[in-house]
Amino acid sequence: MSHDPETSTQTSPYEDLYGGGDAAHWAFGTGFEDPLAGLGAGEAAAVPEGVSPRDLATYSLMLADDALVMSHRLSQWCSNAPELEDDVALANIALDLLGQARLLLTRASAADPAVVPTLPEGSPVPAEDALAYFRGDQDFLNVRLVEGEDADFAEAVVRLLVFATWRLALLSRLRDSSDPVLAAVASKGVKELTYHRDYAGRWFVTLAQGTEGSRARLLAALDRLWPMRPELTKGHAVESRLAQCGVGVDPTTVGDEVDDVLGQVFAAADVARPDAAGLAGVQGRTGRDGLHTEAFGRMLAEMQVVARAHPTGRW
Amino acid sequence: MTTTVDEAQLLEDFEHTVAQHDRIEPRDWMPERYRKTLVRQIAQHAHSEIIGMQPEGNWITRAPSLRRKAILLAKVQDEAGHGLYLYSATETLGVSRDELTQMLLEGRQKYSSIFNYPTLSYADVGTIGWLVDGAAICNQVPLCRTSYGPYGRAMIRICKEESFHQRQGYELLMTMMRGTDEQRAMVQESVDRFWWPSLMMFGPPDDQSPNTAQSMAWGIKRDTNDDLRQKFVDMSVPQAEALGVTLPDPELAWNADRGHYDFGSPDWEEFAQVVGGNGPCNAQRIAHRRRAHDEGAWVREAAMAFAAKQVDA
Amino acid sequence: MTGVKGEWPLYEVFVRGKRGLNHVHVGSLHAADDEMAVRHARDVYTRRNEGVSIWVVRADAITASSPDEKDPLFAPSGDKVYRHPTFYDIPEDVPHL
Numbered sequence: 001m002s003h004d005p006e007t008s009t010q011t012s013p014y015e016d017l018y019g020g021g022d023a024a025h026w027a028f029g030t031g032f033e034d035p036l037a038g039l040g041a042g043e044a045a046a047v048p049e050g051v052s053p054r055d056l057a058t059y060s061l062m063l064a065d066d067a068l069v070m071s072h073r074l075s076q077w078c079s080n081a082p083e084l085e086d087d088v089a090l091a092n093i094a095l096d097l098l099g100q101a102r103l104l105l106t107r108a109s110a111a112d113p114a115v116v117p118t119l120p121e122g123s124p125v126p127a128e129d130a131l132a133y134f135r136g137d138q139d140f141l142n143v144r145l146v147e148g149e150d151a152d153f154a155e156a157v158v159r160l161l162v163f164a165t166w167r168l169a170l171l172s173r174l175r176d177s178s179d180p181v182l183a184a185v186a187s188k189g190v191k192e193l194t195y196h197r198d199y200a201g202r203w204f205v206t207l208a209q210g211t212e213g214s215r216a217r218l219l220a221a222l223d224r225l226w227p228m229r230p231e232l233t234k235g236h237a238v239e240s241r242l243a244q245c246g247v248g249v250d251p252t253t254v255g256d257e258v259d260d261v262l263g264q265v266f267a268a269a270d271v272a273r274p275d276a277a278g279l280a281g282v283q284g285r286t287g288r289d290g291l292h293t294e295a296f297g298r299m300l301a302e303m304q305v306v307a308r309a310h311p312t313g314r315w
Numbered sequence: 316m317t318t319t320v321d322e323a324q325l326l327e328d329f330e331h332t333v334a335q336h337d338r339i340e341p342r343d344w345m346p347e348r349y350r351k352t353l354v355r356q357i358a359q360h361a362h363s364e365i366i367g368m369q370p371e372g373n374w375i376t377r378a379p380s381l382r383r384k385a386i387l388l389a390k391v392q393d394e395a396g397h398g399l400y401l402y403s404a405t406e407t408l409g410v411s412r413d414e415l416t417q418m419l420l421e422g423r424q425k426y427s428s429i430f431n432y433p434t435l436s437y438a439d440v441g442t443i444g445w446l447v448d449g450a451a452i453c454n455q456v457p458l459c460r461t462s463y464g465p466y467g468r469a470m471i472r473i474c475k476e477e478s479f480h481q482r483q484g485y486e487l488l489m490t491m492m493r494g495t496d497e498q499r500a501m502v503q504e505s506v507d508r509f510w511w512p513s514l515m516m517f518g519p520p521d522d523q524s525p526n527t528a529q530s531m532a533w534g535i536k537r538d539t540n541d542d543l544r545q546k547f548v549d550m551s552v553p554q555a556e557a558l559g560v561t562l563p564d565p566e567l568a569w570n571a572d573r574g575h576y577d578f579g580s581p582d583w584e585e586f587a588q589v590v591g592g593n594g595p596c597n598a599q600r601i602a603h604r605r606r607a608h609d610e611g612a613w614v615r616e617a618a619m620a621f622a623a624k625q626v627d628a
Numbered sequence: 629m630t631g632v633k634g635e636w637p638l639y640e641v642f643v644r645g646k647r648g649l650n651h652v653h654v655g656s657l658h659a660a661d662d663e664m665a666v667r668h669a670r671d672v673y674t675r676r677n678e679g680v681s682i683w684v685v686r687a688d689a690i691t692a693s694s695p696d697e698k699d700p701l702f703a704p705s706g707d708k709v710y711r712h713p714t715f716y717d718i719p720e721d722v723p724h725l
Contacts, residue, residue, distance in 0.1 A: 083615060095392070
């Protein structure tokens with residue numbers, strides 16, 4: 001049986017099997033517009049003047065890893081959500097964040113190829129995958145908030161609310177980055193995160209005001225996660241340097257906005273802001289320094305197991 | 316229940332509509348057996364989509380590239396959507412999603428047995444796309460023209476997405492076949508495991524399928540099990556050749572007289588075992604669904620309680 | 629926990645695919661309230677197409693007239709879109725009704 005995509009008709013369900021047709025929008029959720037479409041190849045790789053390539057790569061990895069790990073944890077909800085509609089919603093959010101992570105990993109590798117792990121001669125693994133699958137856990141630069149496995153839906157809601165509120169504050173400022181790639185990624189991300197924050201915020205209020213049981217679960221989740229909040233706006237030397245040259249955003253400058261937005265949600269939910277101290281680091285090192293939780297090591301082991309078994313494999 | 320129109324007249328109208336290949340819509344009168352058969356068939360299809368999220372979802376956290384992870388996550392998400400559309404179609408027949416879920420969890424309604432097989436390597440994600448979705452498409456495309464309107468409309472949307480899934484699965488296998496020897500072996504091993512269960516997806520042979528004739532007369536079913544199975548084999552053989560894998564059937568051969576491939580018989584004893592609840596993953600799949608449903612109960616209740624308070628406020 | 633008391637009501641979803649077109653019925657979903665229904669509609673029915681306009685309405689709030697549809701259970705106009713479950717015996721013995 002031959003199959004010629006040129007002659008297949010609309011009525012054939014197999015028309016797409018061997019290619020042809022622009023069907024990419026069926027595969028990748030909402031992220032089917034290429035945010036870098038307006039940029040030339042040179043622009044997508046160039047490092048703005050006065051910026052250390054290693055700093056730019058490191059900063060891109062920080063933002064990429066936050067999104068990648070958060071996406072991974074959200075994807076674990078697939079087939080486990082409270083209702084089918086929320087299975088779909090959580091997968092949408094995970095897909096959005098995965099899309100952001102991929103663009104940022106690619107940005108990191110273009111800014112400074114030296115950050116990409118070395119693979120065996122002739123390996124076809126692209127840079128984004130080398131970074132995601134072949135770095136050790138201490139090379140990841142994400143904050144610790146995103147690392148834990150959600151104990152229940154309340155924890156997913158609280159984690160997402162805090163995360164999306166913080167990341168939206170960062171990315172809305174990053175739209176003005178002098179690096180056109182980061183600016184474009186931020187532009188796309190702002191639309192997505194606005195929705196993520198809305199989803200989490202509404203569920204936060206719903207669970208807080210729903211039943212006694214749901215309120216208890218929500219408050220417990222908030223107590224467990226709140227110690228991770230200070231780390232988000234602590235700031236790292238790389239973030240500070242990139243902010244000074246107009247490429248990045250200094251997280252210490254978004255703390256007030258984050259607290260203000262969360263305060264509005266807490267007020268609507270009639271929930272008091274927790275009073276917990278921030279989670280300590282180890283010799284001052286936290287997520288941005290490659291210091292992570294035990295849960296993260298296990299998560300990464302699972303995520304990387306197939307890729308690492310086939311370092312010269314094609315997928 | 317009040318009857319305002321003569322039942323014989325209603326039956327005649329119904330049969331006329333079906334014979335004209337026109338659609339039956341939710342408020343139409345329909346024979347009770349038609350309604351029950353539809354509920355059973357659509358529910359089984361919906362349950363298959365929902366249970367079918369598990370074997371592929373099993374690999375989301377281990378997808379070996381970010382592109383594949385995005386594709387797989389989007390696909391499993393589509394399956395949730397398909398289940399949702401189909402449950403909605405069943406609701407137009409007067410059965411709620413919650414009732415259907417209970418019947419699934421209590422084993423009173425079935426889902427496709429293929430999902431009671433385990434996924435043991437990443438190649439299985441591709442094989443499920445190519446063979447399992449391929450077989451599903453053979454079954455489902457005719458249903459876009461099924462006599463019941465809401466079912467047909469759901470199927471049109473579903474088939475569009477399924478054909479894309481099949482292409483993605485095949486493309487994954489093609490890519491792996493261009494990779495390492497280990498990857499090629501992984502693809503072959505996966506095809507060896509899934510070929511026969513895929514053929515079983517079309518159901519028992521026609522002479523053992525008692526409901527087929529009535530379902531075809533009602534336009535709920537449009538081809539027999541054996542016809543669809545033959546079509547699937549004819550379609551898959553050249554695809555396997557293009558891929559460079561062997562289908563695990565020594566009897567597989569082109570028959571010029573028939574203009575079709577001859578092929579061996581699946582192990583119907585194993586099929587009976589799996590349908591009967593003794594497949595490798597039956598208990599696991601239902602336990603997973605039950606856990607997700609039970610653990611979500613407090614969330615669903617909280618949302619209802621919150622909504623009620625908003626109305627009162 | 630059987631979840632019946634937590635079952636969210638059914639909503640019908642109408643989408644305007646682009647400017648200049650009517651809203652068209654695209655399907656149904658479950659949600660606890662109108663706000664949630666809009667969000668779910670966006671996720672389920674427009675996740676690959678941003679920027680469309682969505683209407684949602686509770687299925688039991690729609691009044692229907694379908695003289696063409698041969699239904700002996702109802703008056704010819706002014707009734708529900710779907711047959712209500714309680715008009716039927718469920719295919720098998722289903723608890724919680």
